[in-house]
Amino acid sequence: MIKVGITGALGKMGKEVVEAVKASADCELVLAVDIAGVGAEVSQGVFVESDLEAGIDKTTPDVIVDFTQPDNVYKNVKTYIEKGVKSVIGTTGLMPEQIKEIEKLSEEKQVGVIIAPNFSIGAVLMMMFSGLAAKYFDNAEILEFHHNQKKDAPSGTAIKTAEIMRREKDNFTLGNCPEKETMEGARGANHDGNIRIHSIRMPGYVASQEVVFGSSGQTLKIRHDSIDRKCYMSGVLLAIRNVFENNKFIYGLENIL
Numbered sequence: 013m014i015k016v017g018i019t020g021a022l023g024k025m026g027k028e029v030v031e032a033v034k035a036s037a038d039c040e041l042v043l044a045v046d047i048a049g050v051g052a053e054v055s056q057g058v059f060v061e062s063d064l065e066a067g068i069d070k071t072t073p074d075v076i077v078d079f080t081q082p083d084n085v086y087k088n089v090k091t092y093i094e095k096g097v098k099s100v101i102g103t104t105g106l107m108p109e110q111i112k113e114i115e116k117l118s119e120e121k122q123v124g125v126i127i128a129p130n131f132s133i134g135a136v137l138m139m140m141f142s143g144l145a146a147k148y149f150d151n152a153e154i155l156e157f158h159h160n161q162k163k164d165a166p167s168g169t170a171i172k173t174a175e176i177m178r179r180e181k182d183n184f185t186l187g188n189c190p191e192k193e194t195m196e197g198a199r200g201a202n203h204d205g206n207i208r209i210h211s212i213r214m215p216g217y218v219a220s221q222e223v224v225f226g227s228s229g230q231t232l233k234i235r236h237d238s239i240d241r242k243c244y245m246s247g248v249l250l251a252i253r254n255v256f257e258n259n260k261f262i263y264g265l266e267n268i269l
């Protein structure tokens with residue numbers, strides 16, 4: 013049995029993870045942490061608590077899954093590593109230098125961490141297909157669509173997609189005419205390699221992304237839509253089992269599929 017803790021247990025993603033862990037034969041929910049709803053029972057005998065460190069000391073989880081918010085996730089991950097608890101990080105908004113620092117700490121302390129900006133298999137394939145298409149197209153832009161409670165922009169998935177595409181090419185605006193924005197932000201954010209990222213926030217969406225490629229006389233769109241948060245759960249369970257067994261630092265679900 014893998015003893016699992018969940019930080020952000022009462023959030024939209026946290027609640028799904030609670031149910032997925034409870035339904036899995038090889039995992040046992042031992043800890044639920046959240047800053048809201050303290051005292052609520054999420055599973056038999058498991059009550060929401062707010063003190064992460066005390067909760068870890070009391071329940072000694074093997075793996076903690078984190079779906080909280082961008083402003084606290086870096087501190088949380090450092091706590092997991094310091095306490096020797098392996099972790100699966102779904103919370104987005106970590107900066108590239110923070111991810112590097114986490115990788116260093118994880119390796120120094122020999123405590124596994126899996127960070128995945130997207131746990132749905134369809135989204136991972138969308139990123140991989142975008143990497144493949146990037147070889148053949150000189151122009152590409154990313155449009156990402158999320159619900160309007162998402163705090164960070166652009167999304168972690170958009171950043172990861174751009175990173176994968178950049179492995180194939182340095183410059184994605186070959187042949188464009190000189191541009192001038194007459195309204196700031198009209199052309200989106202500019203990721204390294206001139207991949208423009210456009211973030212749409214709208215009630216009604218869960219998470220969608222469209223990567224648009226173009227060359228003379230043609231466009232190619234690679235699109236993924238998450239329409240229910242259940243789509244992430246098989247990836248989260250896979251990551252829990254992988255970090256439990258392998259105890260490594262991994263960034264991106266594609267590296268454990």
Ligand SMILES: NC(=O)c1ccc[n+]([C@@H]2O[C@H](COP(=O)([O-])OP(=O)(O)OC[C@H]3O[C@@H](n4cnc5c(N)ncnc54)[C@H](O)[C@@H]3O)[C@@H](O)[C@H]2O)c1
Nearest residue numbers: 020022023024025046047079080084102103104129130131
């Ligand atoms: N990796 C993926 O596949 C994936 C998929 C969907 C969402 N996300 C990301 O997961 C994160 C959570 O998304 P959500 O939609 O569930 O958000 P949410 O706001 O519904 O839930 C976050 C929960 O974390 C709790 N929380 C906030 N700060 C905390 C802290 N310091 N300690 C403990 N609990 C804390 C909140 O009270 C809330 O219950 C976001 O960063 C989002 O972008 C990732």
